[in-house]
Amino acid sequence: MSDDPPPPGPVERSQRRGAFTRFLDTVEWLGNLLPHPVTLFALLALAVLLLSGLMGALGVAVPDPRPEGAAGRAEDGMIRAISLLNGDGLRMIVLNLVDNFTGFVPLGTVLVALLGVGVAERSGLLGAVIRGMVLRAPTHVVTVAVVFGGVVSNTASEMGYVVLVPLAAVVFYSLGRHPLAGLAAAFAGVSGGYSANLLLGTVDPLLAGITQEAARLIDPDYVVDASANWYFMIVSTFMITAVGAWVTIRIVEPKLGQYDPSLAEADLDEESRLEPLSREEKRGLAWAGVAVLIVSVLLALSVVPEWGVLRNPDTGEVRHSPFLRGIVALIFVFFLIPGIAYGWVTGEFRSDRDVINAMAQTMSTLGLYITLVFFAAQFVAFFGWTNLGAITAVTGAEALETIGLTGPLVFVLFILMCCFVNLMLGSASAQWAVTAPIFVPMLMLIGYSPEVIQAAYRIGDSSTNIITPMMSYFGLILAFASRYIRNLGIGTLIATMLPYSIAFLTGWILLFYTWVFLLGMPVGPAAPTYYGN
Numbered sequence: 001m002s003d004d005p006p007p008p009g010p011v012e013r014s015q016r017r018g019a020f021t022r023f024l025d026t027v028e029w030l031g032n033l034l035p036h037p038v039t040l041f042a043l044l045a046l047a048v049l050l051l052s053g054l055m056g057a058l059g060v061a062v063p064d065p066r067p068e069g070a071a072g073r074a075e076d077g078m079i080r081a082i083s084l085l086n087g088d089g090l091r092m093i094v095l096n097l098v099d100n101f102t103g104f105v106p107l108g109t110v111l112v113a114l115l116g117v118g119v120a121e122r123s124g125l126l127g128a129v130i131r132g133m134v135l136r137a138p139t140h141v142v143t144v145a146v147v148f149g150g151v152v153s154n155t156a157s158e159m160g161y162v163v164l165v166p167l168a169a170v171v172f173y174s175l176g177r178h179p180l181a182g183l184a185a186a187f188a189g190v191s192g193g194y195s196a197n198l199l200l201g202t203v204d205p206l207l208a209g210i211t212q213e214a215a216r217l218i219d220p221d222y223v224v225d226a227s228a229n230w231y232f233m234i235v236s237t238f239m240i241t242a243v244g245a246w247v248t249i250r251i252v253e254p255k256l257g258q259y260d261p262s263l264a265e266a267d268l269d270e271e272s273r274l275e276p277l278s279r280e281e282k283r284g285l286a287w288a289g290v291a292v293l294i295v296s297v298l299l300a301l302s303v304v305p306e307w308g309v310l311r312n313p314d315t316g317e318v319r320h321s322p323f324l325r326g327i328v329a330l331i332f333v334f335f336l337i338p339g340i341a342y343g344w345v346t347g348e349f350r351s352d353r354d355v356i357n358a359m360a361q362t363m364s365t366l367g368l369y370i371t372l373v374f375f376a377a378q379f380v381a382f383f384g385w386t387n388l389g390a391i392t393a394v395t396g397a398e399a400l401e402t403i404g405l406t407g408p409l410v411f412v413l414f415i416l417m418c419c420f421v422n423l424m425l426g427s428a429s430a431q432w433a434v435t436a437p438i439f440v441p442m443l444m445l446i447g448y449s450p451e452v453i454q455a456a457y458r459i460g461d462s463s464t465n466i467i468t469p470m471m472s473y474f475g476l477i478l479a480f481a482s483r484y485i486r487n488l489g490i491g492t493l494i495a496t497m498l499p500y501s502i503a504f505l506t507g508w509i510l511l512f513y514t515w516v517f518l519l520g521m522p523v524g525p526a527a528p529t530y531y532g533n
Contacts, residue, residue, distance in 0.1 A: 038368075038371055038372050038375055040430070040434075041372065041375035041376045041378070041379050041430070041433070041434075042375045044379045044434065045375060045378045045379040045382055048084075048379065048382040048383055048386060048388060049084050049085060049089075049382060050085070051386075051388060052081060052082060052083045052084045052085065052089070052382070052386035052388060053083045053084070053085030053086075055081035055083070055386070055388065055391075056081050056082060056083025056085075056086075056386075057083065058081075059080070059081075060080070060081040060391065061078045061079060061080040061081065061391075062078070062079050062390075062391050062394045062395060063077060063078060063079070063394070064077050064078060064079045064394075079387050079390050079391055079394065080387060081386060081387055081388065081391060082385060082386050082387055083386070084382065084385065084386060089385075092385060093382075096381065097378065100377045100378055100380075100381040101373070101374050101377045101378075103377075104209070104213070104373055104376070104377035104380070107209075107370070107373045107377070109205030109206065109208075109209055109226065109328045110202055110205060110206050110366075110369070111363070111366070112328050112329065112332050113201075113202045113205060113328050113331045113332055114202055114362050114363070114366070115332055115336070115359050115362065115363070116331060116332035116333065116334065116335035116336040116339070117155070117201075117202060117331070117335045117362070118358055118359055118361065118362025118363075119335065119336050119339035119340060119343070119355055119358045119359060119362075120335040120336070120338060120339030120342070121339075121358075121362070122339075122343075122348075122358035122361060122362065123339045123340070123342050123343030123346070123348050123349060123358065124281070124284070124342065124343065124346060124348055125284070125285075125288055125338060125339050125342035125343070126153075126163075127163050128277060128281045128284065128285055128342070129285070130149055130153055130160070130163050130164050130167070131163075131167065131277060132277055132285065133145060133148075133149045133152075134146055134149050134164070134167060134168065134171055135171070135276060135277075142171060142172075142175065143185055143245045143248050143249055144241060144242075144245045146164070146168045146171070146182060146185045146186050146189065147185050147186070147188060147189040147193070147240070147241050147244035147245050147248070148189065148237070148241045149164055149168075149186070149189065150164055150165075150168075150185070150186045150187070150188065150189020150190035150191075150193060150244075151189045151190070151193040151196050151197060151237050151240055151241060152197060152198060152199070152237075153189075153190055154190065154193065154194055154196075154197050154201055154203070155197055155199045155200070155201035155202075160186070160189070160190030160191075161190055161191075161473040161476060161477070162476075164186045164189075164190060165183055165186045165187050165190060165477060165480055166183070166480045167186070168182035168183055168185060168186035169182045169183040169186075169480060169481075169483075169484060170182075173259070173484070177253065177259070178253060178256040178257070178258070178259040179259060179484045180256055180259075180481055180484060180485065180496065181248055181252055181253040181256055183477070183480060183481055183484075184248065184252050184496050184497060184500070185244060185245070185248040185252075187466055187477055187497065188240075188244045188247070188248070188466055188497065188500040188504075189240065189241070189244055191462070191465040191466050191471065191473070192240065192244065192462060192463065192465055192466045192497075192500050192501065192504050193236070193237070193240035193241075193244065193462065193504070194458075194461070194462040194465055195229070195233060195236065195455075195458035195459065195461065195462040196233050196236035196237045196239070196240045196462070197233050197234075197237055198233075198234055198237055199334075200226060200227060200230060200233075200327060200331055201331070202331075204226045204227070204228075204229070204230075204327075205226035205327070205328045205331075207432055207454060207457075207458070208224045208225060208226045208228050208454070209224075210380075210432050210433050210436050211224045211228070211432075211436055211440060211450045211451075211453070211454045212224040212450070213380050213384075213436070213437070214380075214389070214436035214437045214439075214440035214441060214450070215440055215441070215444065215450040216384075217383075217384055217389045217390050217393065217437060217440075217441045218390065218393065218441045218444050218445065219444070222450065223320070223325070224450050224451060224454070225320075225324040225325055225327065225524070225525070225526065225527075226324075226327040226328055226331075227324050227327050227524050227525050228450075228451040228454060228455075228523065228524045228527050229451065229454060229455045229458065229523050229524045229527070230524045230525060231521065231522055231523055231524050231525070231527075232455050232512075232515060232516075232523040232524065233524075235511065235515060236508065236511065239507055239508070239511050240504060240507075240508075243500075243503050243504060243507045244500060244503075244504075246503075247499050247500050247503050251499045252496060252499060252500075255496075256496070259484070263484065263485045263486060264483060264484050264485070264486070280345065280346045280347065281346060283345050283346075284341075284342040284343075284345040284346040285342065287341045287342065287344075287345045288338040288339075288341050288342040288345075289338075290341070291337045291338040291340075291341040292334075292337075292338050294337075295333060295334055295337050295338070299330065299334075302323070303318060303321075303323050308323075309322075310322045310323035310326070311323065318525060318526070320526055324525055324526060339358075340355055343355070343358075372430065376430070376433045379433070379434075380433065380437060383437045384437070389437045389438065389441060390441060392438050392441075392442070393438065393440075393441030393442040393444070393445055394445060396438070396439075396442040397442050397443075397445035397446050400442070400446055401446065406446045406447070408513060408516075408517045410443070410446070411456045411512070411513075412509065414439065414443070414453075414456055414457070414460070415456050415457075415459050415460040415505075415509060415512075416460065417460070418431070418435070418456075418457050418459075418460025418461055419460040419461075419463055419464045419505065420464075421435065421460075422460065422461050422464045422465065422468060423464055423467070423468045431461060432457060432461070435457070436454075436457075439453065439457075440453050440454075444531045447530050447531055447532070448529070448530060448531055449527065449528045449529060449530060449531045450531070451522075451523055451524055451527035451528070452516060452523055452527070452528075452529050455512065455516075455523045455524075456512065459505070459508045459509065459512060460505075462504070462508075463501055463504045463505035463508060464501055464505075466497040466500055466501055467494045467497050467498055467501045469490060469494075477493065478490060478493055481493055516529055517529075
């Protein structure tokens, strides 16, 4: 007689589904309570103004932890709350409103990087690379190729969502596998692996700029390079690929079972025909590869030799060199030249006007981002002027020291907090712009570098991207999935993605502690683990 417990009955399964559905409904309800990110930053900026008036009137102050003689240290050794609700504050706001916006580091870096990425995307190069990577993979490694392709596609921003996710579903269906398994694997790679990659993309300078602004609340001269997390991103790529493929094969696909085409919204026969790369596309990829090789060789000659022009001219090292500080310009060139080569060979680009139009079309999609940055820049500036960020950081750091939570364990709580916030505020830049001015200075004061803090944030943000309805592309993924299963519910999609989220979070935390604290490896070039080293 078996001692195994009997399988759950219909009532138990119904109760479990009901509890999970209620949890998802709560997450969605909480997320819907939040205003639009633009409105949120406007309200936060207003809240800082009002709070500064109150704190200034109360004379709130904390001891300045910076050593004597340090840049930015208060003369009397105290950090005092400064009110903006007076004549001086109003004049400061009026005189600096434009400079706050135009001087906000993430704005220029993202715009410049996207000019090059936009050319590569609209020439068809990025789409061809993704198709070629997935369609040419042997059947037994197609799952690995899909997840890896998703991670790599992050370099090109939304290309993974728009191209790879629906393509992966078609690939799996054509192989007789469940299309939702392919869709889930691609979605996990693109969004769950958002902070893993072999190359730097547009999100790296964006986050680095926000981190730098936050770090300067403590150290006015601190610089955070766009490559701050590059080493950790590279090793994370292989971890995410392995874990994502394992979850797909061992958990998600067996749970989905055999696919029934009668569940689809329409006949899938036409969609199941995979279009191989055309002769022109193959020629375009070959010439784009030549362009990448030439650019890479020229870049190597400017960095690898001791006489390289992009090394630090004072020390001759790569650390704090023009190569690392100017990585955004290199991203622009790295995508621009191969994109032009591919577009010219395939006929997508016939003249310089076509290239310019590709750049202009990319810029035209950034209206919402530019609007968001305007209000985010004001919030960050107000937070710094009033000293509320520094006061919060010092108070929080003292609280952590009081309870003895200053060791590496603090990052577990920080990562979990980021996971929770991401469920309701799906934009990586919006979330980091809100939390960085508080947690970067706070964790710096207990000894950790902004680069390591940013890496920990990215783990929490990426791990729950695939289970939050607040993520901007979640509705698009649901629409893709609904083509294969009519009336697919949001709970079903989240339940399918939940194993990836749990596995990624667990694996990433273990990798973070192993890489940073056990092995003592840097998270990026010239990125120290501890602040002050």
